[in-house]
Amino acid sequence: MQTSLYERLGGAAGIDKIVDSAIAAHLENPIIGTRFANARDLDRAKRMAKEFFAHGSSGGALPYSGKDMAAAHRGMNISEQEYLAATDDILGALEQHRIDEATRNDVLAILYSLKSAIIRA
Ligand code: HEM
Numbered sequence: 001m002q003t004s005l006y007e008r009l010g011g012a013a014g015i016d017k018i019v020d021s022a023i024a025a026h027l028e029n030p031i032i033g034t035r036f037a038n039a040r041d042l043d044r045a046k047r048m049a050k051e052f053f054a055h056g057s058s059g060g061a062l063p064y065s066g067k068d069m070a071a072a073h074r075g076m077n078i079s080e081q082e083y084l085a086a087t088d089d090i091l092g093a094l095e096q097h098r099i100d101e102a103t104r105n106d107v108l109a110i111l112y113s114l115k116s117a118i119i120r121a
Helices: 009-027 032-036 042-057 069-071 078-095 099-112
Strands: none
Touching: 009 032, 009 078, 032 099, 078 099
């Protein structure tokens, strides 16, 4: 059987590090940094992002207790440029943690599929 995306991301420990790095990059990113600096509850968003990636990469085997992507970003009026900046940060975090290219592309395809739920949701 093929290894699941969850396993290829390093399981819970791997996803933990990837999300921490991605959020740190968001905070440093001139295009989206203030969005995260002003977030209502960044700790919750981080926790939920970890659940979200575990849920999605395990094919739904692991739970996600957060909002769906449209509800999570509704009213923020997120632009294409901001969406791309966030995606770049996530791909950068995957590279930083030595995730292989095929796996990075799998994550990118999932992120792309969420685009219309996030931009001006
Ligand atoms: C690229 C794909 C993205 C994914 C997978 C994603 C995922 C998530 C998740 C899982 C949450 C937590 C939901 C909850 O609390 O129930 C969240 C919250 C949040 N997202 Fe995103 N997001 C993405 C893109 C973006 C973009 C482009 C922005 C803005 C530039 C953004 C800004 C935020 C902010 C500020 C919060 C926290 C809301 C708050 O607590 O005030 N996200 N996101």
